[in-house]
Amino acid sequence: MSFPRRLSGALGGSRHSLCGQRCCRCTQARKSMKMAPSAKKHAEQSWVIPGGFTVLPLKYSSDSVSQHSLYVKEHRVRAEKTTSRPLDRTLFVLNIPPYCSEEIIKDLFSTFGKVQSVELREKPGTTESSDLKLSKYFRPALTKGFSVGYVVFTSPSGVKAAKSHPRDIPLIVSTENHPVKVGIQKWIQQYRQSLINPEKLQAAVDTFMQGYDQKKEEESERQKEAEEDDEGWVKVTRGVRGSKARPHSEMANQRALQKEDKKRKRKELLNFYTWQHRQTQREHIAELRRKFEEDKQRIAVLRAQRKFRPY
Numbered sequence: 001m002s003f004p005r006r007l008s009g010a011l012g013g014s015r016h017s018l019c020g021q022r023c024c025r026c027t028q029a030r031k032s033m034k035m036a037p038s039a040k041k042h043a044e045q046s047w048v049i050p051g052g053f054t055v056l057p058l059k060y061s062s063d064s065v066s067q068h069s070l071y072v073k074e075h076r077v078r079a080e081k082t083t084s085r086p087l088d089r090t091l092f093v094l095n096i097p098p099y100c101s102e103e104i105i106k107d108l109f110s111t112f113g114k115v116q117s118v119e120l121r122e123k124p125g126t127t128e129s130s131d132l133k134l135s136k137y138f139r140p141a142l143t144k145g146f147s148v149g150y151v152v153f154t155s156p157s158g159v160k161a162a163k164s165h166p167r168d169i170p171l172i173v174s175t176e177n178h179p180v181k182v183g184i185q186k187w188i189q190q191y192r193q194s195l196i197n198p199e200k201l202q203a204a205v206d207t208f209m210q211g212y213d214q215k216k217e218e219e220s221e222r223q224k225e226a227e228e229d230d231e232g233w234v235k236v237t238r239g240v241r242g243s244k245a246r247p248h249s250e251m252a253n254q255r256a257l258q259k260e261d262k263k264r265k266r267k268e269l270l271n272f273y274t275w276q277h278r279q280t281q282r283e284h285i286a287e288l289r290r291k292f293e294e295d296k297q298r299i300a301v302l303r304a305q306r307k308f309r310p311y
Contacts, residue, residue, distance in 0.1 A: 026213040044226060045164055045166065046163060046164050046166065046167060047167040052071050053071040053073045053169065054073065054165070055069050055070070055071060056069065056070040056071075056072055056162070056171060057069060057070075057170035057171065058070050058097075058108075058171045058173065059170045059171070059172055059173065060099075060172075060173045060180075061092070061172065061173070061174045062172055067170060068095075069095060070093055070094070070096065071093070071094040072091050072092065072094075072162055072163065073091070073092045073094075073163075074159050075092045084117065084119070085119075085150055086152065088156045089116070089152055089153045089154070089155065089156050089158070089159060090150055090152050090153075090159070090161055091109070091150070091151040091153070091158070091159050092146060092149075092150060093105070093151060094148050094152070095146060096146060096147045096148065096149050097146060098144050098145055098146065098238075099173070099180070099182075100173065101120075102149075104173060104180060105118050105120070105149055105151065106118045106151075107178050108171050108173065109158070111155065111164060112153070112158045112159075112161035113155055113157055113161055114153065114154045114155070115151060115152070115153055115154070115158070116152045116153060116154045117151075117152045118149060118151055118152070119149060119152075120147045120148070121148055121149070122145075122147055123148060124150075134298070135204040135207070135208070137196065137201055137204050138204070138208070147173070153203060
């Protein structure tokens with residue numbers, strides 16, 4: 001049974017120019033021609049997952065088959081706002097593989113803009129505040145495993161560029177310009193880095209102890225200023241905003257405890273409960289009766305001695 005030409009086209013498919021029948025190949029070709037521009041446009045877009053994280057594909061080398069994923073997000077935790085992590089220029093990175101060091105991460109994200117600093121940690125959190133900056137000899141070693149990172153750019157445009165990176169262009173770890181050592185070459189490099197120069201170590205120790213002694217002297221001076229003079233006056237100096245509180249001396253702590261004891265005693269409520277009030281009244285009445293009986297006995301003795309003079 002043959003259908004009219006218009007009716008067969010309405011039923012679906014398309015007729016081949018030669019055979020005049022519905023051809024699946026022609027239909028698929030037309031669909032692919034229509035879908036190709038949208039698929040290309042979709043590949044050029046960034047990949048954002050729930051939570052606001054942008055997925056950045058990562059490969060060890062350009063010929064690697066497997067692919068890793070980094071999850072990046074603009075750092076906006078105000079509780080962790082520090083000078084080392086500015087909110088508008090810091091990028092928070094998750095799922096960093098163990099073979100990526102701070103230098104490698106800096107090279108990778110340099111494609112989005114100039115990187116100021118990179119900080120790798122075992123888990124997200126606040127920076128360890130310390131007045132004395134530790135040298136590389138005293139820093140705790142990171143656990144060999146996946147880590148999180150904070151990448152600080154010199155300009156906010158670096159964060160925007162990283163968040164808008166296309167999903168079909170992976171970041172390459174090891175390139176010809178920046179090769180990453182693996183295997184025996186990596187072990188040799190780690191062994192050489194583990195060797196410590198005694199002179200440099202001694203210089204680092206001296207620098208640390210110098211800063212430590214200076215900090216102790218400043219604390220001692222502040223404690224002396226907080227002590228009383230001969231007349232009982234305490235010198236109060238204006239501190240720097242955000243500085244730590246001055247340590248209290250032993251005498252100041254003793255006075256504070258005494259004031260707290262006096263304040264607590266004043267705040268104690270007498271006869272707080274009803275039964276306590278009644279008991280106090282009974283004791284007061286009994287005391288009055290006892291005194292009355294004593295007075296009666298004294299008057300009786302005076303009368304017996306004829307010395308009682310009521311007026």
